[in-house]
Amino acid sequence: MRVTLFIPCFIDSLYPKVAMSIVQILERLGHEVIYPEGQTCCGQPPFNSGYWDEARDVAARQISVFRDAEVVVSASGSCGAMFKKFYLELFHGRPQEAEAKALSAKTYEFSEFLVEKLGVKDVGARFDGKVTFHDGCHGLRELGTKAAPRELLRAVKGLELVEMGEAESCCGFGGMFAVKYPQISTAMAEVKCNSIIDAGVEYVVSNDSSCLMQIQGYLSRHSPRVIKSLHLAEVLVQQ
Amino acid sequence: MTTSATQFQIDADRTTADEPRRAAVRSALGNYKVARDKTESAFASWQHARDAAAAIKYEGVNHLDHYLKEFEEKFTARGGKVFWASNGAQARDYILNLARERRVKSIVKSKAMTSEEIHLNDALEKDGYHVVESDLGEFIQQLKGEAPYHFVFPCMHLKREEIGALFQRKLGSEKTDSPEELTMIARRALRQHYLNADMGISGGNFIVAETGMISITENEGNARLATALPKIHVALVGIEKVVPRLADLALLLPMLATAGTGQQLTCYNSMYGGPRQPGEIDGPEEFHVVLLDNHRTRLLADAEQRDALHCIRCGACLNVCPIFKNIGGHSYGTTYQGPIGSVITPHFRGLQDWKHLSGASSLCGACTEACPVKIDIHHHLLQNRRNAVAEKKVWWERWLWAGFRELMKRPWAYQMAIRLAPLGQVFHPLVLGTSLDPVEPWTKTRDFPEAATKPFHDWWRDRKGVRK
Numbered sequence: 001m002r003v004t005l006f007i008p009c010f011i012d013s014l015y016p017k018v019a020m021s022i023v024q025i026l027e028r029l030g031h032e033v034i035y036p037e038g039q040t041c042c043g044q045p046p047f048n049s050g051y052w053d054e055a056r057d058v059a060a061r062q063i064s065v066f067r068d069a070e071v072v073v074s075a076s077g078s079c080g081a082m083f084k085k086f087y088l089e090l091f092h093g094r095p096q097e098a099e100a101k102a103l104s105a106k107t108y109e110f111s112e113f114l115v116e117k118l119g120v121k122d123v124g125a126r127f128d129g130k131v132t133f134h135d136g137c138h139g140l141r142e143l144g145t146k147a148a149p150r151e152l153l154r155a156v157k158g159l160e161l162v163e164m165g166e167a168e169s170c171c172g173f174g175g176m177f178a179v180k181y182p183q184i185s186t187a188m189a190e191v192k193c194n195s196i197i198d199a200g201v202e203y204v205v206s207n208d209s210s211c212l213m214q215i216q217g218y219l220s221r222h223s224p225r226v227i228k229s230l231h232l233a234e235v236l237v238q239q
Numbered sequence: 240m241t242t243s244a245t246q247f248q249i250d251a252d253r254t255t256a257d258e259p260r261r262a263a264v265r266s267a268l269g270n271y272k273v274a275r276d277k278t279e280s281a282f283a284s285w286q287h288a289r290d291a292a293a294a295i296k297y298e299g300v301n302h303l304d305h306y307l308k309e310f311e312e313k314f315t316a317r318g319g320k321v322f323w324a325s326n327g328a329q330a331r332d333y334i335l336n337l338a339r340e341r342r343v344k345s346i347v348k349s350k351a352m353t354s355e356e357i358h359l360n361d362a363l364e365k366d367g368y369h370v371v372e373s374d375l376g377e378f379i380q381q382l383k384g385e386a387p388y389h390f391v392f393p394c395m396h397l398k399r400e401e402i403g404a405l406f407q408r409k410l411g412s413e414k415t416d417s418p419e420e421l422t423m424i425a426r427r428a429l430r431q432h433y434l435n436a437d438m439g440i441s442g443g444n445f446i447v448a449e450t451g452m453i454s455i456t457e458n459e460g461n462a463r464l465a466t467a468l469p470k471i472h473v474a475l476v477g478i479e480k481v482v483p484r485l486a487d488l489a490l491l492l493p494m495l496a497t498a499g500t501g502q503q504l505t506c507y508n509s510m511y512g513g514p515r516q517p518g519e520i521d522g523p524e525e526f527h528v529v530l531l532d533n534h535r536t537r538l539l540a541d542a543e544q545r546d547a548l549h550c551i552r553c554g555a556c557l558n559v560c561p562i563f564k565n566i567g568g569h570s571y572g573t574t575y576q577g578p579i580g581s582v583i584t585p586h587f588r589g590l591q592d593w594k595h596l597s598g599a600s601s602l603c604g605a606c607t608e609a610c611p612v613k614i615d616i617h618h619h620l621l622q623n624r625r626n627a628v629a630e631k632k633v634w635w636e637r638w639l640w641a642g643f644r645e646l647m648k649r650p651w652a653y654q655m656a657i658r659l660a661p662l663g664q665v666f667h668p669l670v671l672g673t674s675l676d677p678v679e680p681w682t683k684t685r686d687f688p689e690a691a692t693k694p695f696h697d698w699w700r701d702r703k704g705v706r707k
Contacts, residue, residue, distance in 0.1 A: 007695055009647075013657040014688045016695035023699075035699050040647040048602065050624030051640040058647040089618075141604035170561045174601025181248075181599050182680035187255040187565040188601065189685065191265070217685030 001118075004034045004069035006062075006107070008079040008209075009041040015209045018075055021237035022110060025123055026073070038065045042082040047090065048175050056090050063087070063099050071117065072107045075233070077139025077208045080109040085142050109139055111207050111232055115148035122155035125236045132164045132201045134192070134215065136208030140168060149207050149232050156235060166195035173214035189218040197223055207232045243572055244595035250570035251599070260396060261565055267395055268558050274501025275555075281503065292494050293613040296549035299448075299481045300539070306448035306481045307530060313451020317513030319526045327357030330529050334359065334440070334473055335366055337527065341471060343368065343438045349455070349462035350374035351442030352390050352552060353475045353531050356574045356587075359440070371432045373461040375425055382409045388568035390575055391499050391554035396567055429461070439469040439523065443476035444551070445491060446528075449484045452512045453528060456492055456505045463509055472523040474511065477531050479539075479548040491551065498611040499553035534587045544619045547582050549612040556606035556616055562599060571596060578606035582619040590627050597623035658697070660690035 003026050007019040026033050043058035062083070066072050074080030084107045091100040114120045133153060139145045153161050172178065172188025179185075193215060196204045204219075206212050209231050216229040254260070279285045299306055311321045324330035330353075338346070346368050354360065360381075363370050372381040376393035380386065382405055387393035394402070399416040406412045412424045441462055445454040453474050455462045466472045482491065496502040515522035539545055557563045557577030568576040573584045573596070581596035597620040606616040628636075646652050667687075670676045681687055 009653070009657070012695045013660055013690050016691045016693065016698055019695040020698060037696065037700070038650045040650055040653040041643075043647070046640040046643055048621065048624070049636065049640065050621075050626075050628035051636065052625050052628075054640040054644040057644050061648055137601070137603035137605075141608055168605075170601050170603035170605065172561065172601055174603070177599070177601045179678065179680040181251065182684060183248075183252050183255045184562055184565055184599060185601070186684040187261065188561050191561070191565070213688055214685065217681070217687060220686040221684065 002032045002034060002070045003113075004036065004066060004072050006039065006042075006066065006072050006074045006079065006083065007035065008074070008076045010213070011075050011209050014213065015231065018209055018231040018233050021231070021233035022073070022075055024237050025114075025233060029118065029120060029123065034069070036065045036069075042079045043090075044079060044082045044086070045175055047082070047086060048177075052090060056094075059087055059090055059100075060096055063096055063103055066103055067099065069106065071113070072103065073113045074107060074109050075231070076210060077109045077136045077143055077145060078210055080107060081138040081142035083107040109143055109145055109207060111149040111152055112143065112145045115151055121151045123152065123236050125155075125159075125238055126157040127235050127238045128158040129203050130160045130162060130201045131203045131205050131235070132162050132196055132199045133167065134164075134171065134196070134204055134206040134208075134211055135168050136206055136211045137170050139207055145207070149205075152232065152236060153205065159235070162199050162201055164195045164199040164201075166192055169195070171211045171214045173211050175210075178214060185214070186218070189214055190222070193218045193223065196227060197225075202227060203235075204229045205232055205235055243592050246572060247570060247595055247599065250572070251566045254566045254570050260567065263398065264396060264567060265564055267392075268564060271501055271558050275497060275558075276501075278497040278501050278503055282497075288490060288494060289611055289613050292490055292611055293546075293549060295482055295487045295491065296551070296612050297546070298483055300479055300545065300548045302483075303478055303481060303539070306483055307446070307478060309448040310446050310451050310481060313448075314513060314528060315451075317451065317516065319451075319513040319528060322527060322529045323532075324529050325532050327531075327533050330357050330475060330531050330533070331359055331362045333527075333529060334475070335362060337471070337473065338363070338366070338368060338438060341437070341525075343471070345432065345436045346370045346438045346440060347432050347436035347465045347469060348372050348377075349439070349441040349457065349465040350377050350393075351440065351475055352387075352574060353442050353477055354440065355387065355390075357475075357531070357533065359475070371429070371436070373429055373432070373459075373465050374457070375422065375459055375461075378425055378429065379405065382406075386569065386574075388576075389554060389557055389563075390552060390568075390580075391557075396569075433464045433468050436465070436469045438471045438473065439465040439467075440473045440475065441466050443474045443480055443528075444495065445488060446476055446481040446530075447485050447488065447510070448481055450510075450512065452485070452510045454488055454492070454508070454510055456495060456508050458500075458502075458506045460507050463507055466509075466511060466523065467521055470523055471525045471527070472511070472514070473527045473529060475529045475531060477533075477535060479535050479550070494611045495551050495553050498551075498555040498609065538583060538586045541586070543622055544582065544586070546612075546614050547579065547586075547616075547619060549614050550579050550583075551612055553611060555609040555611060559605040559609045561601070561603065561605065578616045578620070579614065582614075582616055582623065585623050585627075590623065591631060594623060594627035597621075597627070654694070654696050657690070657694045661692045664690055 043055035047055035087100040091097045171192045172185040212229040322333045372378045379394045388396045403416040443453040496505045514526040563577045573580045585593040604617045
């Protein structure tokens with residue numbers, strides 16, 4: 001299959017390894033990976049801030065960049081939800097509505113793509129370590145992705161998956177929310193991270209790097225022991 | 240920033256720093272979740288029940304004109320009186336006038352958030368009436384001189400010891416922190432008020448059009464006493480509470496109990512159809528229902544957010560909300576706290592003054608998932624943000640997002656920016672920990688990741704070059 005990658009801007013800049021891992025995993029599975037270099041940001045920051053006109057201009061670019069794609073795979077559940085759900089709202093009753101719908105229909109979050117679309121649960125990975133999984137809220141509640149990442153992790157040799165008490169609780173990132181209401185955002189991170197620490201794991205894994213930025217940012221500063229955050233793809237790529 | 244927004248930041252600073260209180264609230268709501276999950280699983284399909292409940296509320300809310308009139312007709316046929324209050328002032332005046340005309344001296348109340356909404360107690364007390372809250376949580380909050388912390392669990396933030404000390408101080412009781420003894424102290428204090436009161440004021444959980452009745456659901460039996468013993472009963476109910484049929488309650492009452500407290504049904508479920516009828520041995524001589532609009536029709540006019548009127552005030556969205564759990568109910572500064580409060584308060588009290596509540600959300604969607612009547616709560620927060628910007632832009636945000644748009648519309652500019660990011664970060668340590676740090680709200684409590692010296696864009700380009 002020709003798979004077109006959507007690599008959100010912050011992954012491009014802060015976590016390129018996540019994107020590289022996705023490329024490697026998909027190629028190993030025998031798929032052709034395409035990365036349109038004209039892509040930038042999905043427009044979620046201004047969208048969430050109420051600046052829909054600005055978001056729409058950015059989003060319209062992305063729609064045209066991915067127009068010819070057969071399937072689009074997003075490295076982040078949150079930005080994937082932007083393509084899949086929020087573009088429909090953004091372009092409701094506008095000329096690009098049909099194109100937004102087309103993009104929505106062919107967009108998949110990475111783990112969902114592997115499990116639901118390709119039917120792959122075991123990518124042949126090996127990773128020695130005790131891991132807990134954090135559900136990013138957009139992936140979980142906007143896209144309904146809960147089982148797929150766990151099925152993929154369970155198939156990894158050497159990996160022990162432990163559920164934490166607050167798996168489905170928000171990490172407190174929320175984009176601009178994290179800096180507009182830093183005290184609330186940090187309190188939420190504290191609850192989340194204490195749950196990760198209590199799970200006794202060495203790694204916290206998620207399918208959303210934005211949550212991991214928050215979680216790792218808090219853990220590095222406050223955790224009594226080293227816990228490393230990894231994107232699901234960074235685990236699945238290891239052999 | 241408006242005053243309420245500034246106050247919100249200050250209160251959030253204080254409450255998030257109070258870890259013992261946060262832990263207590265978290266623990267209480269953890270117990271709620273266990274109970275709720277268990278009760279929810281007793282439904283053949285909770286998701287189908289949600290669909291059905293939403294459909295019932297949709298029908299009621301979208302045909303208020305029909306169903307409220309039907310209610311009025313049936314209710315007045317049995318001697319009840321209905322007053323249509325467009326706003327809080329009209330509702331207060333009606334109740335005050337009634338109290339004056341009937342020479343009322345003492346008033347006992349059961350739980351009614353509508354009365355908090357229109358500040359009814361203040362108005363009555365200012366006029367010299369003795370008003371006593373009879374719901375245990377509300378009674379405690381009244382003694383404390385504080386607004387409810389949570390619209391279902393008014394004093395959930397208080398520890399037993401704090402309640403004991405409050406009773407000692409205000410009621411002159413012996414020192415105790417035993418829940419049973421505390422309940423008995425409150426009961427003794429309240430009993431005499433029921434007997435003395437000549438007016439009982441309640442809210443209403445549902446208005447049943449078909450039978451012309453008010454449904455009240457409760458756990459303490461206080462609403463029964465407050466509405467049966469005094470000569471006059473006044474029910475102050477929001478117009479959105481109307482449901483078409485009595486049979487609708489067969490679904491809505493268990494759902495309200497499940498979502499609200501994790502119970503299959505609350506302990507007391509009463510239907511009130513009018514004043515005492517000839518031959519009946521109890522009940523009030525007069526029964527007035529005040530139907531309160533107070534900006535609800537403004538929300539009704541908003542097709543996008545109209546479903547917020549489906550709310551049955553179960554409080555489930557508060558109970559699962561990570562914001563509520565960390566900042567508590569009082570920080571909101573509203574009658575209705577939590578996610579649903581953040582949605583409706585801007586409609587009730589002004590968008591510009593209350594938009595910050597819609598901003599103070601990570602949009603995690605736990606509220607929407609928990610809502611038994613399927614209100615699209617977290618998406619309404621997004622719509623409030625959009626509407627607030629459409630009305631009035633904040634100058635620095637306007638520049639920020641205009642700049643963002645120009646950057647993101649140009650791939651070359653975007654790629655240059657992410658290539659320059661690591662360079663910019665080299666200088667970050669110079670301002671780290673000072674007020675000059677542009678990302679200080681982040682770095683104050685969290686580390687910031689290092690930007691890659693080689694972004695994915697460049698990795699891909701190099702790799703492509705090699706492969707060619």
